[in-house]
Amino acid sequence: MTSDLDYLGLSEAAALIRAKKLSPVEYVTALLARIERYDGKYNAFIALTPERALNAARAAEAEITAGRWRGPLHGIPYALKDIIDVEGLVTTAHSKILMGNIAHRHAIVTQRLEAAGGVLLGKLSTHEFAIGGPSFDLPWPPARNPWSRDHFCGGSSSGSGAGLAAGFFPAALGTDTGGSIRNPASMCGITGMKPTYGRVSRRGVVPLAFSLDHIGPMTRTVRDNALMLQVIADHDPGDPGSVDEPVPGYSAMLGEAVRGLRIGVVRHFYTRDVAGDPEQVEALDAAVKLLAEAGAEIKEINLPPLQDFSACGQIILAAEAYAVHEQWLKERPGDYGSRARERLLAGAALRAVDYLRAVRWRLQLRDRVAEAFAGIDTAITASSMDPACRIDDDEALATNYSRQARMPFNVTGQPALVIPAGFSKSGLPLSLQLVGHPFDEAMLYRVAQFYEDATGWTRRHPVELAD
Amino acid sequence: MIEELRDKARALGLDRLTDEHLAQFERATNGMARHLQRLPSGMQPAQEPAHVYRAKGNAP
Secondary structure, three states, rough: OOOOOOOOOOOHHHHHHHHOOHHHHHHHHHHHHHHHHHHHOOOOEEOOOOHHHHHHHHHHHHHHOOOOOOOOOOOEEEEEEOOOOOOOOOOOOHHHHHHHEEEOOOHHHHHHHOOOOEEEEEEOOOOOOOOOOOOOOOOOOOOOOEEOOOOOOOOOOOOHHHHHOOOOOOOOEEOOOOOOOOOHHHHHEEEEEEOOOOEOOOOOOOOOOOOEOOOOOOOOOOOHHHHHHHHHOOOOOOOOOOOOOOOOOOOOOOOOOOOEEEEOOHHHHHHHHOOHHHHHHHHHHHHHHHHOOOOEEEEEOHHHHHHHHHHHHHHHHHHHHHHHHHHHHHHHHHHHHHHHHHHHHHOOOHHHHHHHHHHHHHHHHHHHHHHOOOOEEEEEEOEEOOOOEEEHHHHHHHHHOEEEEEHHHHHHHOOOEEEEEEEOOOOOOOEEEEOOOOHHHHHHHHHHHHHHHHHOOHHHOOOOOOO | HHHHHHHHHOOOOOOOOOOOHHHHHHHHHHHHHHHHOOOOOOOOOOOOOOOOOOOOOOOO
């Protein structure tokens, strides 16, 4: 059962809704029916809120009919990773620890999406507390990959990635502390932006590691992603990490050519530091070739070894996450799933001096990267080194966190966008990552849109879902 | 061995860990030790960490 509405993009739907050619109520009803039919096998949702969604869709329709269109998100269905607060709904973080944890106010990002007229469909699966997964020992099962149900769909924003690939909604939010937006984007063949640190408010989102946490949009296409970021990006004086920087028009450069742009290639991440899967490397080489043929100036750049970023980021993450979880780990260690407990215990014995050495090192790494970026407009590199592994392959899952090039940009705080870059011979998505100067998300969207238009990878969807 | 681990965990206030949890604690600590080995030495004494205290914050 596939209808024309299942894989409708946010921007296409917005145009139809604005022109009154698509009813938000019909749209939401169609997606709810698809979710009801298929999500039992894919577990993208922890909690579906159909009544609330239909009420919001009716309200949007009434406003639009009365001539009060609020903007591109008005009447558009979306869903939130279940570490993001929605007033009156439970925020579980996919954990027994937070069962019954009703949010008393919206997160800032929820406020902004609601004010834009978005229609919340429900709360999405995550790895437990955005760190422990995929896990079969939690109150809810892990999300599955719509391209192959037996395969990992990435994480921690697993329900966001799975639901987009399954055609359950056109837009979602995820969070990214060591790659958790970009990993499911890679595994599920969708588009995920980790914006610059401080660009999107973290207030009302369950923290994992304060200085590495980012909230960002996940969509199927680049244009849709830019529209979502436009809605959620702003300065929040209530978030100590938020930066008071003007918000540009993220769609302004979409459709522009890449001729003359200086694009750095961080090839050593996926050829020397870690040997990427040949199909993934081939996809990256093909993308670089395509950009070069379109007139971009390609230049290989060298950053510190991937393992340095990984070590620095993991030490900071472990220390900050343990500070969040210490009390629960002391009092209720058995209420965590096995994977989250093990990953969180990594911070228990860290010394203050080690954490401080890591955050001092972080500045050195940031400066080395800034130096390498001085002569380029954007950089291209790998996100994941491999296509998705089987969800029951513990050995491959264990390496998932080391065979990736996402942590460097949590450490530096630069914006990083992952988009589909083809498919493996077995039909699983491949991906690439674009990295920009701080607060220059618009440049990433420009290059990504060019690539998307040239390749058409985002027009492919899983052929058939299991029901 | 397990008693050593239990003592180490207890010293950190983690006195409700089961044997299975202690094994996880050991694996996690060993994994972190590999990351710690990469920390650079010889930083200048005045080199500041990435986030520093501000006397006037922007919290509400």
